[in-house]
Amino acid sequence: MSDLLGRLRGRGWRMTSQRRVVAEVLDGDHVHLTADEVHLRAAARLPEISRATVYNTLGELVALGEVLEVSTVGRAKRYDPNARNPHQHLVCSGCGTVRDVHPVGNAIGDLPEEERFGFAVGSVEITYRGLCPGCA
Amino acid sequence: MSDLLGRLRGRGWRMTSQRRVVAEVLDGDHVHLTADEVHLRAAARLPEISRATVYNTLGELVALGEVLEVSTVGRAKRYDPNARNPHQHLVCSGCGTVRDVHPVGNAIGDLPEEERFGFAVGSVEITYRGLCPGCA
DNA sequence: ATCCTACGATGGACTTCGTCCAAGTCAAGA
DNA sequence: TCTTGACTTGGACGAAGTCCATCGTAGGAT
Numbered sequence: 001m002s003d004l005l006g007r008l009r010g011r012g013w014r015m016t017s018q019r020r021v022v023a024e025v026l027d028g029d030h031v032h033l034t035a036d037e038v039h040l041r042a043a044a045r046l047p048e049i050s051r052a053t054v055y056n057t058l059g060e061l062v063a064l065g066e067v068l069e070v071s072t073v074g075r076a077k078r079y080d081p082n083a084r085n086p087h088q089h090l091v092c093s094g095c096g097t098v099r100d101v102h103p104v105g106n107a108i109g110d111l112p113e114e115e116r117f118g119f120a121v122g123s124v125e126i127t128y129r130g131l132c133p134g135c136a
Numbered sequence: 137m138s139d140l141l142g143r144l145r146g147r148g149w150r151m152t153s154q155r156r157v158v159a160e161v162l163d164g165d166h167v168h169l170t171a172d173e174v175h176l177r178a179a180a181r182l183p184e185i186s187r188a189t190v191y192n193t194l195g196e197l198v199a200l201g202e203v204l205e206v207s208t209v210g211r212a213k214r215y216d217p218n219a220r221n222p223h224q225h226l227v228c229s230g231c232g233t234v235r236d237v238h239p240v241g242n243a244i245g246d247l248p249e250e251e252r253f254g255f256a257v258g259s260v261e262i263t264y265r266g267l268c269p270g271c272a
Numbered sequence: 273a274t275c276c277t278a279c280g281a282t283g284g285a286c287t288t289c290g291t292c293c294a295a296g297t298c299a300a301g302a
Numbered sequence: 303t304c305t306t307g308a309c310t311t312g313g314a315c316g317a318a319g320t321c322c323a324t325c326g327t328a329g330g331a332t
Contacts, residue, residue, distance in 0.1 A: 014298090014299060014300075015299075016309065035290080048310095048311085049310085051311095052290095052291080052292085052310075052312075053309080053311070056310085077289085090247075090252070102248075103248075104248060105246040107241075107246075107262060112239075117235050120272055122229070122267075123264075123266070125262070127261045128244070128247055129260070129261065131258075132253070132254065132255050133254040150278095150280065150329075151328075152279095152280065154280080154281065155280085172318080184281095185281085186281065188320080
């Protein structure tokens with residue numbers, strides 16, 4: 001993530017203060033913010049930034065593959081900047097905390113041909129659920 | 137699913153025409169309706185049924201473990217009545233269609249101890265993504 | 273069979289999350 | 303520095319879902 005700005009510039013992204021701030025907010029490991037949290041933190045540095053811009057920028061980062069959308073049942077989407085490091089998620093059923101994890105094995109390979117129904121399977125998302133030490 | 141009504145009655149559910157209709161709509165394999173679709177189909181049989189009742193009933197069925205919520209990024213939740221038969225999902229990135237699938241292997245076992253961060257991991261959800269034959 | 277009452281249904285307002293759009297602004301190449 | 307088209311803005315809009323006061327009724331009690 002540290003050189004995200006450089007990579008984006010290399011892809012012809014017009015660099016604006018808004019985009020810089022959003023990218024800076026999405027920095028680090030185990031960061032899983034909602035769009036609203038991103039907006040809140042971005043607004044701390046750039047008070048007049050609009051919600052629409054945050055949504056636009058997050059959408060572009062997702063399209064560029066720099067950020068992943070994490071689906072959390074029933075809640076707002078979360079954005080995970082750790083897209084360049086393939087990983088899965090471990091979610092606490094109590095408090096909703098999310099950790100990045102790295103299971104071994106090949107989950108796509110585990111899906112038999114006759115279970116694919118002609119789909120071109122491109123990716124797999126795995127979500128482990130359980131109680132974190134604090135909630136147990 | 138066929139004896140869902142009996143099981144529910146056995147748990148002390150008050151049986152109403154609305155609940156019966158919702159339960160009947162959620163019948164069969166590979167059924168993954170959104171709340172709105174459930175409402176639409178229920179209303180075909182019971183025109184005055186309200187959206188709130190459909191949401192309430194779906195929520196109760198989920199709480200009772202008779203129905204699963206399937207999270208689909210960016211779209212409405214879908215409800216899967218096949219909860220008693222453990223399975224995973226294959227989702228079309230184009231049209232959102234969902235199929236039940238049964239991967240081989242042991243996904244929970246694939247998560248190394250040092251990647252569990254002290255969590256008591258109880259379940260795992262796997263979502264395969266790709267394009268269905270129609271969308272490819 | 274009928275009566276009672278607590279549980280369930282209703283529908284409309286409200287909230288949350290997200291998208292769209294027309295107008296204004298500005299990064300960066302000429 | 304000038305120009306221009308890409309970017310930002312904020313408010314309206316929309317979809318999905320929740321809440322709540324009120325009404326209706328399933329099913330036990332009589």
